[in-house]
Amino acid sequence: MHFWIPEVVQLIFEYVYDPDRTEEDIEGRITVASLARTCQAFRDPALDVLWAQLHSLDPLVLCSGGRRNFFNSQVVWERPLYDADWRILASYAKRVHTLTVSSQSDTWDIGTMQILNCFPFPGALLPSLTELNWLSDREDFFPFLHCFCGPTLEALTLSPVAWSVRKCIAVASLAPSCPSLSIFSCLGADDSSMQAISEAVVGWKKLKELEAGPLNGQALTHAASLQTLQSLRFSASSELTPHVLDFSSSHAFIEISALTPLSLQAFMQNVHFSVQSLYLRCSLYDDVFPHLFFSHLKICMVHPEKLARLSLVVETGSNEDTSHESIALTSLVLHPLLSFKGLNRLDLGHVCTAHMDDTFLGKLALACPDLKELYLGNQGTWLIAPLLTFKGVTTLLKHCRQLSSLGVFFNATLKRDAVHAAPVDAISPKIKNFLAGVSPIDEPVKVAAMLSFLFPSARCINYCIPNELPEQLQERLIKWGSVNRMFGTFVSVRKQSWEQGWAEGKAAVEKVTIA
Numbered sequence: 383m384h385f386w387i388p389e390v391v392q393l394i395f396e397y398v399y400d401p402d403r404t405e406e407d408i409e410g411r412i413t414v415a416s417l418a419r420t421c422q423a424f425r426d427p428a429l430d431v432l433w434a435q436l437h438s439l440d441p442l443v444l445c446s447g448g449r450r451n452f453f454n455s456q457v458v459w460e461r462p463l464y465d466a467d468w469r470i471l472a473s474y475a476k477r478v479h480t481l482t483v484s485s486q487s488d489t490w491d492i493g494t495m496q497i498l499n500c501f502p503f504p505g506a507l508l509p510s511l512t513e514l515n516w517l518s519d520r521e522d523f524f525p526f527l528h529c530f531c532g533p534t535l536e537a538l539t540l541s542p543v544a545w546s547v548r549k550c551i552a553v554a555s556l557a558p559s560c561p562s563l564s565i566f567s568c569l570g571a572d573d574s575s576m577q578a579i580s581e582a583v584v585g586w587k588k589l590k591e592l593e594a595g596p597l598n599g600q601a602l603t604h605a606a607s608l609q610t611l612q613s614l615r616f617s618a619s620s621e622l623t624p625h626v627l628d629f630s631s632s633h634a635f636i637e638i639s640a641l642t643p644l645s646l647q648a649f650m651q652n653v654h655f656s657v658q659s660l661y662l663r664c665s666l667y668d669d670v671f672p673h674l675f676f677s678h679l680k681i682c683m684v685h686p687e688k689l690a691r692l693s694l695v696v697e698t699g700s701n702e703d704t705s706h707e708s709i710a711l712t713s714l715v716l717h718p719l720l721s722f723k724g725l726n727r728l729d730l731g732h733v734c735t736a737h738m739d740d741t742f743l744g745k746l747a748l749a750c751p752d753l754k755e756l757y758l759g760n761q762g763t764w765l766i767a768p769l770l771t772f773k774g775v776t777t778l779l780k781h782c783r784q785l786s787s788l789g790v791f792f793n794a795t796l797k798r799d800a801v802h803a804a805p806v807d808a809i810s811p812k813i814k815n816f817l818a819g820v821s822p823i824d825e826p827v828k829v830a831a832m833l834s835f836l837f838p839s840a841r842c843i844n845y846c847i848p849n850e851l852p853e854q855l856q857e858r859l860i861k862w863g864s865v866n867r868m869f870g871t872f873v874s875v876r877k878q879s880w881e882q883g884w885a886e887g888k889a890a891v892e893k894v895t896i897a
Contacts, residue, residue, distance in 0.1 A: 433477035438487060439494060446471035458491050468502055478508045481530060482515040483523070495526040506532030513537040519544065524552040528559050537565035542575075550578035557585020564590040564610070571595025576619065592616070602627050606634075615639075618649035628654045632688075637661040643696060644668045647678050656684045659691040667696055670708040671733075673715050680718040689722045693729035698762060710734045710766055713742035720749040731757030731789050731817075736766040740774030747781035756782070760789030760819035761846060763855065767822065768793050772804070772832065779808040779836060789817030789844075795824045796832070804835055813837045817844040818862060820855055826864035833865070834872035843869050 415432060419425075433441070440457040444450070446467045448459045463471075501507045507529050514530050519542050531538070538560065542549055553568075553575070563586050571579055571594050579594050580601035590612045592605050596619040605614055606629040614629075615637040629636055636657050640646035643664050680686055696709075711733060719728070728750070735758040747753075756778075759768070770792035779785070788810075816837050823829055833843060845862040 429474070430477050433474055435480040435482075436478055437482045437484065439481075439483070439490070439498070442471055442475060442498070443494060445474050456491050458493060459497060463497065465502075472501075472503055475508050476510055479510055480513040480515075481508065481511060483518045484515075485517050485519065487518050487520075487523075490523075492522055495523060495529070499526055499529050501529070506530075506534070508532065509534065511535055515539045517541050521546055521548055524549045527552045527556070531556055531559040533560065533562060535560040535563055538563055539567045539569070541569040543570060545572065545575045545578075550575060554578040554581040556582045561586070562588055564588050566591070567593040568595065569593070571617075573619070599625050599627065606631060613637075618646055626652050626654060628656070630656045632656055632658055635659040635661070637663065639663045639665075641665050642668045643675055644672050647672050647675050650678050650682050653682050654684055655682050655689075658689060660689060661691075661693045662695070664694075664696045667698065667706075667709050671711060671715065676716060676718040680721050683722075686721040687723045690724055691727040692719075692722065692725060693727075695729075695732040697732070707737075707766060710737040710764075712737040713739050716742060716746075720745055723749055724752065725750045726752050726784070727755040728753065729755070729757045731759065731761040731819075733759065734762055734764050734766060735759035735770075735791055736764055736768045739769040740771055740777065743770060743774040744777040744781075747778045751781055752784055753782045754784050755787045756785060757787075757789035757817070759791030760817040762791070763820050763846070764791060765852070765854075772796070776804050776808040776836070779810045780805065783810070784812065785810055786812050787815040787817075788813055789815075789819065790821070791819040792821050794818065794821045794829050796828045804832055808836055810837060811839045813840055815844065816840050817846070818865075819846055820858055821845075821862075823858055823861045823865070826861045827868065830865045830868040830872050834869055834876055838873055838876060840869070840873075842866055 415428070436442075440450075443457045443459060446459075446463060447461065448457050450457050498507060509532060511530060511532060512534055514535060514537070516527060516530075516539065524542075525548060538556075540553065554577070557563075566583070566586065566589065568575070568579055573596055576596045576598060580598040583589070583592065583594070583597060583601040584604050587608070588610055589605060589608055590610050592611070592613070593615040594617075596617045597605070598619070602616065603625070605611060606627065608631065611631040611634045613635045614631075616639070618638055618640040634657055636655070636659065638646065638649070638661070640649060640662075641664065646662060646664055683689055711730070716735075716738060719725075722728075738758065743758075758770075768791050770790065772792070772794065775790060775792060778788075813836075816833065830843075833840075843862065843866045845859075845866070
C-alpha cells in the first residue's frame with residue numbers, strides 16, 4: 383500500500399528548488415518544472431513551489447498569452463485577454479505568496495498594470511499573497527498598489543525615493559485593503575509623507591514590526607499601545623507633540639532616529655518609556671553634546687531599573703568632528719546611567735567617551751553587574767586622549783562577571799620600566815570579543831601579555847583604525863596589529879603553562895596520598 387503525503391512531496395521539491403535563496407537557482411527551477419510535467423500527482427506541489435515567490439509580474443503575463451518584446455525585452459499582451467486567459471492567470475496567481483516589484487520594473491509597460499487592474503473574478507488578484515516588496519519609485523505605478531494588497535497580506539515594504547500627491551494618496555488609504563498587516567517598512571520616508579503613513583498606521587491593529595520615518599502623535603500613540611508590537615523604528619519629528627507619548631509595550635524594541643542629540647533630547651521631553659530595549663540614533667553632532675541628555679532619558683523611563691538594552695549612535699561627518707573636546711561625554715554627563723541597574727547591554731561605541739574616567743567605570747560596574755555586552759567609544763576614530771586606563775578596565779572585569787563582549791576606548795600605554803600585573807579576579811574567560819578602537823598604545827608586547835591574561839578565551843584583539851587617518855593613528859594601527867598577532871601566541875603559552883602546572887600539582891597530590 384502506498385501513502386501519498388502532499389506536504390512531504392512539497393518539502394522535497396523545496397529542497398530541490400528553494401525560492402527564498404538570495405541567488406536564482408536556475409537548475410533547481412528547471413528540475414522542479416520538469417517534475418510538474420511528470421505526473422498529475424506531482425503537478426500541484428511542484429507548481430506551488432515554482433510560483434511561491436515572484437520577482438516580477440512577467441510570469442503572470444507570459445502564462446496568459448503575453449510575449450516578450452525582442453527589441454526592449456518588455457513582456458506585454460498584444461491581444462485582449464478572454465475568459466480562458468484570465469482563468470489560466472488566476473490558476474497560477476493563487477499560488478503566489480511573495481511578490482517583489484523591484485526598481486528594475488520601472489521599465490515595464492504601464493499597460494501591464496492597467497490590464498491586471500481589470501481582473502474580472504471576485505476577490506484579490508493574488509489571493510494567497512502574504513508578502514509584498516514594492517521597491518519601485520515609478521509614480522504611475524503607485525495607484526495600482528491596491529491591486530496587490532489583499533486581506534491575506536502580512537508584510538509590506540515600500541521604498542519611494544521621492545513623495546508626491548499620488549503616492550501619498552495611495553499609501554494613506556492602504557489599511558482597509560490589508561487589515562491583517564503585521565509588518566510594515568517604509569524606507570526613505572520623510573516629513574512630506576508623515577501624514578499619509580500615519581493615517582495608514584492608525585488603521586492597522588495587528589502590527590508587530592513598524593519601520594517608518596516621522597510619524598504624528600496619533601500614529602505613535604496607536605502603535606505604542608499595540609500589545610502585538612515587537613519592533614518600532616521611526617524618526618523624531620521636528621513638530622513636537624503637546625501630548626505625552628507613552629510607549630508601554632515592555633517587550634518591544636524601540637529605535638528612534640533624530641538629526642542631532644539636542645533634537646532627540648527635545649523630542650524626549652514629552653515621552654514616557656516602559657520598554658526593555660531602546661536604540662537611539664543621531665545623524666550628526668551638535669557643537670556641544672547636551673549635558674542633560676541622559677538626565678532627560680532617565681526621567682523618560684517609567685522604570686529605569688528595568689531597561690535591559692540601551693544603544694546610542696551619533697555619526698561623525700569628518701575627522702574634525704572627532705577632535706572636538708566638546709563632544710566628549712564626561713563622567714558627570716553619564717552619571718544618570720547608574721540608575722539603569724538592569725542593563726545587560728550598553729552600547730556607546732559610536733560616541734566619544736574619552737572623558738569617562740576609571741572611577742566612573744568602577745561605579746558603572748557596581749551599578750550594572752549583569753552586563754553581558756559593553757561598548758564605550760570603540761567604534762569612533764577619536765583624536766582626544768582618553769582618561770580610562772587599564773585600572774578602570776580591570777575594575778570593570780572584577781565586578782561584571784557575565785561580560786561576553788567588551789569594547790572600550792582607553793589609554794593602553796604602559797610604563798616601560800614598571801612591572802604591570804592584573805589581579806587574578808579580573809580574568810574573564812567568558813569574554814570572546816575585545817575591541818580596542820583607536821586606543822593609544824606604546825608597548826605592544828606588554829599590552830598583548832596583559833590582554834592575553836585577562837581574556838584567555840578571546841579569539842583576537844579587534845581595532846578600527848582606517849588607513850587614511852593622521853600619522854598618530856597610523857602608528858597605533860601598526861602597534862595594535864602587533865598586539866593582535868602576538869595575542870594568540872600568548873594565550874596558547876599561558877594555557878599550556880596552566881595545564882602543565884595543573885598536571886604537576888595533581889601528580890604531587892597523588893604522590894602524597896599514596897605515601
